[in-house]
Amino acid sequence: MAIKQYAVIGLGRFGTSIARRLNEAGQEVLGIDVNEERVEDVELYVTHAAVADSTDEKALTSLGVRNFDCVIVAIGNDMQASILTVMLLKDLGVKKVIAKALGKRHGKVLDRIGADWIIYPERDMGERVANQLLSPNMLNY
Numbered sequence: 283m284a285i286k287q288y289a290v291i292g293l294g295r296f297g298t299s300i301a302r303r304l305n306e307a308g309q310e311v312l313g314i315d316v317n318e319e320r321v322e323d324v325e326l327y328v329t330h331a332a333v334a335d336s337t338d339e340k341a342l343t344s345l346g347v348r349n350f351d352c353v354i355v356a357i358g359n360d361m362q363a364s365i366l367t368v369m370l371l372k373d374l375g376v377k378k379v380i381a382k383a384l385g386k387r388h389g390k391v392l393d394r395i396g397a398d399w400i401i402y403p404e405r406d407m408g409e410r411v412a413n414q415l416l417s418p419n420m421l422n423y
């Protein structure tokens with residue numbers, strides 16, 4: 283598998299698990315968060331880590347994110363920051379932007395501004411669990 287460059291913005295549980303898994307699979311991963319502690323916690327599990335505010339265009343430019351194959355925006359609660367970040371990334375020309383949405387309205391805006399893949403973690407995980415329970419290969423619980 284070819285090595286790709288990923289940036290994960292927002293290092294909560296969701297962003298960190300994506301960053302760690304990609305790193306384990308040998309991919310190049312830049313982890314970004316505005317919170318220094320979160321960046322320190324993830325340092326051992328990513329290729330590079332940076333403290334930065336992703337709503338700051340200059341910060342995104344100086345980190346070179348426009349050249350990454352894929353950027354994952356794992357910010358949820360601060361909807362304004364999530365939307366602004368996705369908008370800046372698309373304006374900078376990032377080809378693939380994946381974003382987490384907390385709800386339908388958030389997701390709808392992300393779609394309008396060009397997010398390529400919108401993830402609803404709780405909804406998607408719930409569906410996955412139900413599908414596994416319905417799978418004929420699943421042991422009965």
Ligand code: ATP
Nearest residue numbers: 292293294295296315316317335336357358359363
């Ligand atoms: P999770 O549900 O994944 O555990 P969380 O509960 O910490 O996440 P979120 O609001 O989704 O809550 O935040 C995810 C991360 O995004 C946090 O670590 C937060 O510091 C980071 N973050 C929020 N705003 C920005 C920003 N403007 N730039 C960079 N990182 C940000």
